[in-house]
Amino acid sequence: MNIKKIMHVENLTHFYGNQIGCKGINFDLYKGEILGIVGESGSGKSTLLKCLSGEISPSAGKINISLDQGGVKDFLSLPEQEKRQLMRSMWGIVHQNPRDGLNLRISAGGNIAERLLNVSEKNYSHLRNTGKYWMEKTEMDSDRIDEFPIGFSGGMQQRLQISKILSSNPQIVFMDEPTGGLDVSVQAKILDTIKSIVRDINVTMIIVTHDLAVVRFLTDKLLVMKDGIVVETGLTDRVLDDPQHSYTQLLTSSILQV
Amino acid sequence: MKTGFNFAYLDEATKRMIRRKILKAICIPGYQCPFGGREMPLAYGWGTGGIQVTASIIGKQDILKVIDQGADDTTNAVSIKNFFKRVCNIMITDRTAEASLIQTRHRIPETTLNKDQIIVYQVPQPEPLRKLEPKEKETRKLHAYKEYALMHVKLYEEISQFGSVIKTWAYPVETNNRYITDPTPIPKFDNPKMNNMEALQLFGAGREKRIYAIPPYTKVKSLDFDDHPFEIQTWDECCSICGSTKSYLDEIIINNEGKKNFICSDTDFCKSNLEKNK
Numbered sequence: 001m002n003i004k005k006i007m008h009v010e011n012l013t014h015f016y017g018n019q020i021g022c023k024g025i026n027f028d029l030y031k032g033e034i035l036g037i038v039g040e041s042g043s044g045k046s047t048l049l050k051c052l053s054g055e056i057s058p059s060a061g062k063i064n065i066s067l068d069q070g071g072v073k074d075f076l077s078l079p080e081q082e083k084r085q086l087m088r089s090m091w092g093i094v095h096q097n098p099r100d101g102l103n104l105r106i107s108a109g110g111n112i113a114e115r116l117l118n119v120s121e122k123n124y125s126h127l128r129n130t131g132k133y134w135m136e137k138t139e140m141d142s143d144r145i146d147e148f149p150i151g152f153s154g155g156m157q158q159r160l161q162i163s164k165i166l167s168s169n170p171q172i173v174f175m176d177e178p179t180g181g182l183d184v185s186v187q188a189k190i191l192d193t194i195k196s197i198v199r200d201i202n203v204t205m206i207i208v209t210h211d212l213a214v215v216r217f218l219t220d221k222l223l224v225m226k227d228g229i230v231v232e233t234g235l236t237d238r239v240l241d242d243p244q245h246s247y248t249q250l251l252t253s254s255i256l257q258v
Numbered sequence: 259m260k261t262g263f264n265f266a267y268l269d270e271a272t273k274r275m276i277r278r279k280i281l282k283a284i285c286i287p288g289y290q291c292p293f294g295g296r297e298m299p300l301a302y303g304w305g306t307g308g309i310q311v312t313a314s315i316i317g318k319q320d321i322l323k324v325i326d327q328g329a330d331d332t333t334n335a336v337s338i339k340n341f342f343k344r345v346c347n348i349m350i351t352d353r354t355a356e357a358s359l360i361q362t363r364h365r366i367p368e369t370t371l372n373k374d375q376i377i378v379y380q381v382p383q384p385e386p387l388r389k390l391e392p393k394e395k396e397t398r399k400l401h402a403y404k405e406y407a408l409m410h411v412k413l414y415e416e417i418s419q420f421g422s423v424i425k426t427w428a429y430p431v432e433t434n435n436r437y438i439t440d441p442t443p444i445p446k447f448d449n450p451k452m453n454n455m456e457a458l459q460l461f462g463a464g465r466e467k468r469i470y471a472i473p474p475y476t477k478v479k480s481l482d483f484d485d486h487p488f489e490i491q492t493w494d495e496c497c498s499i500c501g502s503t504k505s506y507l508d509e510i511i512i513n514n515e516g517k518k519n520f521i522c523s524d525t526d527f528c529k530s531n532l533e534k535n536k
Contacts, residue, residue: 081403088405106415113414117407124417124483146418 004031005066006171006204007052012061014047020228021047025061027223027233029172034198034205036219036236038212038251044228045208046176052206053093053174054083068171088118092165096177098157101164102149108135108160109145115168134163139193155186159193166197175207179214191217212255216240224248266313267345272296276314276469280460283471288433289401290384295467299341304334305363306464308380309341312361315376315460316342321349323357328365328506328523335363352526364427366448368505368527371457373474379442381463384470386430386440406438409481417486426491432479433472441478447490447506452478495520500531 007029014021022044029035037045051058054075063075067090078086087093092115095101102111112131113121121127132142138159149157158178165173178194179187195218198205207219215222215236222239224232224247232245243249264270272294279293298306316322322342326335330352338361339350351357354369361378371377387397390408400406409430416423423429429446433439441449442461452459452472459472472478482488496503498519505527507520522528 084399084403084405088407103411106411107418109418110411110415114407114411117410117414118405122410122484124414124486127414127483128418 005029006031007066008062008064008072009052010062010064012048012051012058012063014051014056014058014060016047020044022051022058022225022228025223025230027221027230029204029206031171031204032202033221034207034219036215036222037206037208037225038210038215038222039225040210040251043225045210045225047228048225049174049176049206049208053091054087088115089168090170091172091174092168092170094158094161094165094173094175094178096180098149098154098161101161102157104148104150107146107148108140108152111149111160112164112167115164119168130167134167135160137166137197138163139189153186155182155190158182158190162190162194162197166201166203169201171204173203173205175205175209177209177211178207179209179211194218212240212251224251263345265318265346266316266342267298268296268310268313273314276310279469280311280315280471283460283469284458284473286437287472287476288437288439288470290463290468290470293467293469295464298464300337302465303382305338305361305380307462307466307469308361308363308378308464309338309462310464311378311460311462311469312342312359313345315378316346316348316359318346318348320359321351321357322346323351323354323360323526324362325360325365325367325524325526326363328367328508329525331525353530354524354526364443364445365506365523366444366451368522368524369530370451371455373456375457377455377457377459379444379459379461381440381442381461381466381468383428384440384461384463384466384468386428386438401437404436406432409438410483413481413483413486417483423482423486423488429488430481432481434476435479438481439470439472439478445491445506446480446488449478449480449488450490454478493520497522497528497531500528500535502528502531505531 005028009025009027012025013023025048039045050056064072065075066072109131112134113127116127116130131145135142140159149160179190219236222236223230226247232239232248240252243252275294279291283291298309300306324335324338326332343350354367359376363380385397387400391397413423427445428440428443429449431439431441454475456474458474461470480488493507497507499521502522505522505524508523510519512519
């Protein structure tokens with residue numbers, strides 16, 4: 001089977017003044033792959049995600065992306081309009097805090113509809129059905145489609161954010177600590193939901209987290225970051241079961257063995 | 259009559275500046291063009307934008323009509339008419355068909371406008387996205403990149419809550435397949451009149467210092483969904499003065515028992531309809 005490479009990152013570097021954000025990052029991302037980025041606080045993983053998703057423009061390096069329609073493009077030199085268009089349809093970010101990704105003043109259905117309207121869907125009943133479909137897919141009660149997300153629990157808001165992003169059938173989804181602020185049982189349920197959906201629709205994902213359980217559960221490949229550089233990379237099971245770098249060894253051994 | 263003012267109150271340099279902006283606005287239909295708005299002897303919110311646009315294009319041959327909510331005899335209309343009578347010494351009319359320049363607040367006349375006429379709208383809020391996106395920097399980007407999903411989300415919300423779009427005035431339109439434009443607080447009854455109108459439509463917002471325009475024969479489409487098409491208001495009653503069933507009706511409470519009466523909001527239309535029917 002020929003697997004398509006959809007993102008190629010070369011020597012990606014970002015400085016905040018003299019401070020290193022991330023430095024010399026290289027990796028390839030293939031279609032349907034789930035890449036985890038782990039590391040402690042301040043290790044540059046969020047900086048890396050921001051560079052990849054176009055939120056900040058890196059000091060140096062190259063990001064080549066290949067889109068479904070047509071060839072390879074240099075992401076960093078795309079005009080702002082195309083970057084925004086990508087973020088609004090073909091790509092998507094799931095923020096740690098669902099309030100960053102949702103509009104709390106509009107209903108759950110409206111939040112999902114916004115994403116679809118960005119790709120010029122102008123049929124009300126279709127918007128409605130797609131909204132309900134994705135709410136059910138993320139194990140929400142689709143009867144609550146007209147309720148406002150402000151009345152949802154944290155876990156529900158996160159589910160809503162995920163269904164909003166996935167509703168436009170994106171090529172790449174960026175997740176920044178998707179289960180960050182949630183309690184353990186809700187975390188587990190959401191991870192279950194994410195896992196069943198991604199296998200279902202074959203979406204490509206980059207997940208940033210400090211939670212090794214999340215990457216073990218979801219990801220295929222892993223980048224371990226420390227002080228802005230990648231110290232170890234490989235298949236998730238290999239990295240976690242047979243860590244080579246001393247920092248990764250420290251990281252894996254710091255999980256409480258109950 | 260000597261007033262001590264230049265013709266049409268504004269000085270010539272200011273008029274030229276506003277005319278340049280009007281030309282730019284006509285070139286980019288629906289685009290909000292910033293201009294150096296002046297203080298006028300009128301409070302913001304009473305038509306300072308419209309009055310500046312009118313003042314910069316008015317000529318000695320022009321015949322001016324000013325309407326407020328469709329009526330020629332309401333405070334705003336009367337005071338603006340008196341202002342131009344004083345500073346321009348020009349002809350004023352109530353007849354839509356006679357006027358070459360019409361300044362309006364909240365209505366488009368029922369009589370179809372022709373290619374020799376210009377209609378100037380007073381604009382309370384030129385930015386249709388303002389209530390959806392408070393940041394000016396962001397709304398400019400949304401316009402520039404044609405990212406108008408927010409506007410449709412608003413309509414979606416109304417349909418999901420009330421079963422249909424309940425917005426009945428300032429109903430957003432798309433001009434020339436490009437810019438989403440605020441048609442000013444005209445009732446949505448008037449929206450179809452904007453489409454392919456023969457007359458030039460100019461919009462002036464004094465407080466926000468923006469001018470925009472819809473050139474003659476330009477496509478103006480009210481936003482809707484494929485399965486919830488745009489509809490205008492209808493009434494079961496007819497005008498109690500002239501009996502018209504085609505015009506926009508105002509509901510008027512006429513006694514303490516709450517008895518209602520419906521009359522045309524366009525007073526000129528009502529009068530001429532009455533004469534015709536006699």
